[in-house]
Amino acid sequence: MKIRKPQPAELTTVIHFIYIHSQDASTASLYCYQTYSDIEKEITWLYDQGHPFLGAFENDKLLDIVFGFQVPNQNRIDVSGPFLTRFGMQANADVLLSCFLNVLPLKTLYFYFEGANKGLAELLMKHGAVDQGDEYRMQINRDQCKTCRLSSSIRSIINTEKMSFVKMFRHTMGTLYISGEEILNDNNRIVQLYHKDSSICGFIVLKHPSHESAIIEMIGIDERFQNQGLGHILLSHALFTLCNTFNPQVIELIVDAANTRALHLYESFGFQIIKEHKSYILI
Secondary structure (H helix, E strand, O other): OEEEOOOHHHHHHOOOEEEEEEOOOOEEEEEEEOOHHHOHHHHHHHHHOOOOEEEEEEOOEEEEEEEEEEOOOOOOEEEEOOOOOOHHHOHHHHHHHHHHHHHOOOOEEEEEEEOOOHHHHHHHHHOOOEEEEEEEEEEEEHHHOOOOOOOOOEEEOOHHHHHHHHHHHHHHHOOOOOOHHHHHOOOOEEEEEEEEOOEEEEEEEEEOOOOOEEEEEEEEEOHHHOOOOHHHHHHHHHHHHHHHHHOOOEEEEEEEOOOHHHHHHHHHHOOEEEEEEEEEEEO
16 A cells, blocks of 8 residues: 555545534534535645645555644644545545544544435544434525515624624534634524524524535524524515525525424425435534
């Protein structure tokens, strides 16, 4: 087996990519992409920018790869490694995962991947990961959003509200793959807040990654204002905003499969489940 930097054309042999996003020195998230095309743009950008890539080869065939991204001016690294065409043999994948656990200064890892990947699940549990249940990726077509309406109580965040949003985000969402501060620093995300009297009751985070699709990334409601129908209002407003601002063909979101109340809300608007994600945690 030889270890060397892969050429760009060799990266297209990937079947499964594992992507670890490290928010800080204690938490990370790991994602599994089914095909190279799912992550091609990100991989190409990292490669072209000169970030480190290292591959394991046998007879010039790429078996596994590890690559990293050092976030500028932050005590944070994003490290990635895939389970590739020979994942079924698990030997290389086991070594890669062991390296992640031994080298990365992390106390908690969150693992997410699509579908029923028994081999990956067994490997994660071998290293002590605990099944955290399923998540659903849901989708709705633009023409199903005609009845959605704007709410006069919801508007884009302003500078004086940013600290309040960060505090609410941390309290309502807990530890996620991204922080409230990172969301506010990302020009590709739209943050809008629900106001009631002088209080900020909830928020929505929206994304528009392509001309074809848009994403309702998050809906959060302060616990003091839950069970008052705010979820319906925020979702309707989010759909109207995305449809009339970007005109996407479809809108997507992800929901915890155990959150039946949110699941029923999304289904009542016309969202349908298109993919199932597995979730594990390793402490």
